[in-house]
Amino acid sequence: xxxxxxxxxxxxxxxxxxxxxxxxxxxxxxxxxxxxxxxxxxxxxxxxxxxxxxxxxxxxxxxxxxxxxxxxxxxxxxxxxxxxxxxxxxxxxxxxxxxxxxxxxxxxxxxxxxxxxxxxxxxxxxxxxxxxxxxxxxxxxxxxxxxxxxxxxxxxxxxxxxxxxxxxxxxxxxxxxxxxxxxxxxxxxxxxxxxxxxxxxxxxxxxxxxxxxxxxxxxxxxxxxxxxxxxxxxxxxxxxxxxxxxxxxxxxxxxxxxxxxx
Numbered sequence: 067x068x069x070x071x072x073x074x075x076x077x078x079x080x081x082x083x084x085x086x087x088x089x090x091x092x093x094x095x096x097x098x099x100x101x102x103x104x105x106x107x108x109x110x111x112x113x114x115x116x117x118x119x120x121x122x123x124x125x126x127x128x129x130x131x132x133x134x135x136x137x138x139x140x141x142x143x144x145x146x147x148x149x150x151x152x153x154x155x156x157x158x159x160x161x162x163x164x165x166x167x168x169x170x171x172x173x174x175x176x177x178x179x180x181x182x183x184x185x186x187x188x189x190x191x192x193x194x195x196x197x198x199x200x201x202x203x204x205x206x207x208x209x210x211x212x213x214x215x216x217x218x219x220x221x222x223x224x225x226x227x228x229x230x231x232x233x234x235x236x237x238x239x240x241x242x243x244x245x246x247x248x249x250x251x252x253x254x255x256x257x258x259x260x261x262x263x264x265x266x267x268x269x270x271x272x273x274x275x276x277x278x279x280x281x282x283x284x285x286x287x288x289x290x291x292x293x294x295x296x297x298x299x300x301x302x303x304x305x306x307x308x309x310x311x312x313x314x315x316x317x318x319x320x321x322x323x324x325x326x327x328x
Contacts, residue, residue: 104151104203107144110137113200125208125265132204141174141192141199148176148190148203156180157188185209185263210263216303218257219281219288226252227280230292230316232323234274239320252279252315256290259299259307269296277316292316 113134137144149159157178166172173193180186185208192201226249228241243249256279272295281288288302292313299307316322 103155104148106135106203107137107139107147110135112136125263127208127210127263128265129207129209130204132202134200134202136195137199137201138197139199141194141201144192144199144201145174145176145190152178152188157186160184160187208263210261213259213261213307214303214305217288217301217305217307219253219302220283220285221253223249223253223281223283225249225282227282228252228277228316228319229280230275230277230320230322232275236274241319249281252312252319253281255311255315256281256288256301259290259301259310259312262298262306262308264308267296271295275313277313279312279316 113136139147157180160177160179162177163175164172165175171193173191175192176190178188178190180188187206189204189206190201191204192199223246226243228243229238231238243252275294277292277294279290279292281290290302290307290312291300292309293299294309294313297309299309299312301307
């Protein structure tokens with residue numbers, strides 16, 4: 067196929083979507099091409115011409131499958147064929163774009179997602195070729211592993227120490243929590259943080275906000291280091307996690323302004 071197409075709007079959503087795009091899909095999901103779930107239209111034949119699918123943000127857990135076909139249908143007819151069939155297996159329309167190159171070749175791109183976030187995406191990319199269309203149906207699936215047992219904090223704790231600052235020019239503040247009622251929320255949030263499946267990703271401006279939460283028990287300690295600018299947490303046993311509420315919990319505990327707890 068002539069030219070490469072990028073769904074820029076989808077890439078931007080992927081970079082900025084935080085917990086939406088990038089939440090772990092869960093261990094054990096099967097990696098199957100949607101072509102196995104939705105058969106191609108009548109009269110369609112396999113194509114040796116590769117239609118380049120949209121390139122996602124790099125992820126160590128990204129799996130991609132793709133099939134290309136030639137069909138006696140217009141791009142819009144292909145879209146109307148696949149839309150209800152993909153809906154039946156749980157996908158919903160996420161986005162749409164068109165593009166062209168200097169030779170006059172035009173392409174149509176539709177993206178569909180399934181489940182929460184955008185961890186399971188189907189990309190329908192079509193180019194018109196005379197009375198037929200050449201198209202690809204690609205699936206991009208992120209399957210993050212479950213949290214390692216060593217990164218999960220036990221319920222029987224002695225105390226919890228929280229150290230945080232709002233910016234590089236702010237002093238560090240420290241709180242020591244000595245009762246389950248005081249640390250219950252932070253413990254629940256820390257144990258619910260998903261594995262960070264984003265790979266390379268953008269971050270907000272870094273003004274030096276940071277926090278360390280240390281859970282201490284008779285059997286050992288578990289430390290979580292929060293980077294609010296990148297929405298990341300370095301957890302116990304070197305685990306890379308996404309921050310889905312730990313910085314917010316620390317900010318509330320420390321009495322930081324609400325805008326510092328996105």
